[in-house]
Amino acid sequence: MLVTLEGLDGSGKTTVWEGLQDRYPEATFTREPTDDSWYGEAVYRSIADGDADPLAELFLYTADHAAHLSRVVEPALERGDLVISDRYSDSRFAYQGATLEAWSDDAGERALEDPLEYVVDVHEPISIVPELTIYLDLDPETAAERAGTTNKFERAEYLASVQENYERLLEREPDRFVRVDANDTPEAVLEGVVTALEGALETK
Ligand SMILES: Nc1ncnc2c1ncn2[C@@H]1O[C@H](COP(=O)(O)OP(=O)(O)OP(=O)(O)O)[C@@H](O)[C@H]1O
Ligand SMILES: Cc1cn([C@H]2C[C@H](O)[C@@H](COP(=O)(O)O)O2)c(=O)[nH]c1=O
Secondary structure (H helix, E strand, O other), X not given: OEEEXXXXXXXXXXXXXXXXXXXXXXXXXXXXXXXXXXXXXXXXXXXXOOOOOHHHXXXXXXXXXXHHHHHHHHHHHHOOOOEEEEOOHHHHHHHHHHHHHHHHOOOHHHOOOOHHHHHHHHHOOOOOOOOEEEEEEOOHHHHHHHHOOOOOOOOHHHHHHHHHHHHHHHHHOOOOEEEEEOOOOHHHHHHHHHHHHHHHHHOO
């Protein structure tokens, strides 16, 4: 079963992902962007470039996703593992959807009518939809504060448009997403996530 953790920068995904490793020692834990491939390295170069081309950046992230799927996710699912990924396709839908929304304002004829839908469509033939996605819900100001504004995405204004996109995704697929309040203590957030995960494992 493929389970993904999503939310704004600083919402606590990595803290939860690390906490889950003690609870589910047999599971495969992975992340996007990948941190052990040249595809992931290319993505991190793009993140560090405040002037990166937004469309090129989308396809760098998507290339990293394709390699992540074929090298890590699919083999683990074929073994029957529980796979838990810290970020996955929804991050692209929400983040690159927001970046491309801003880009479209000045793109003239190249403007995308609905950037989020465009990014979803790019993934449709190549990706695997998670069975459960846990959304750690936190307001953009607290998220930016917790994240410490270390990269170009971690600004409250940008995160507000990312949050709007996440809300659209939750509305589209209410059965796949479970919302967990990320304002709680780290321990309470982890318990909320474990409860959601146990529920999904039971109905499997
Ligand atoms: N529930 C919580 N309450 C308060 N602080 C938290 C909570 N969870 C995590 N933090 C703190 O917030 C910061 C960001 O947490 P974390 O790295 O887990 O977030 P993230 O969602 O993975 O961020 P990013 O997407 O930027 O990697 C860390 O300093 C972490 O200790
Ligand atoms: C997978 C993915 C990530 N991002 C952004 C979100 C973060 O600001 C950075 C790095 O992620 P991390 O979890 O903080 O290490 O990349 C993105 O814009 N699109 C994506 O698909």
